[in-house]
Amino acid sequence: MKLGQITLVVRDYDEAIEYYTKKLGFILKEDTTLTNTKRWVVVTPGTNSCQLLLAKATNEEQQNAIGNQTGGRVFLFLYTQDIQSYYHKLIERNVTITRTISSEIYGKVFVFEDLYGNLWDVIEASN
Secondary structure (H helix, E strand, C coil), X not given: CCCCEEEEEECXXXXXXXXXXXXXXXXXXXXXXXXXXXXXXXXXXXXCCCEEEEEECCCHHHHHHCCCCCCCCEEEEEECCXXXXXXXXXXXXXXXXXXXXXXXXXXEEEEEECCCCCEEEEEEECC
C-alpha cells in the first residue's frame, strides 16, 4: 500500500492552483468540474509523490480549518535532494519562510508557510 492523496482545505480553487503551481512548483495533475461549485483539483510535487486534493471549503467549520488543519503544527513534509536551491527559489517567489535552513540529526530542514498559513517542513535527509 501507499498513501495516494491528502485533502487540503482551501478558500478558492484558482488561487490555490496558482500558489501551488507557480510559487511551490507543483504539477497540476487534474482539474475537473463536478458541479457548479465543486471541482476535483489535484496537485503534486512530483510524479512519484503523494498528491494533494485541493478542496474548497463549503461551510463555516471547513472555513475555520483552512490553514489550521493540524492545530498549528507542521502539516506536510517535502523531501528534496537540493535544499539550498529550493530554499532560494521559494524566497525569490515571495514564499514566507518561518525557519531558515538548519542542520539536524536527520539532515537539513527549513520551514515555510503556505498562502493559508499551513506549515511545511522541507527536508534534505542525510544518508
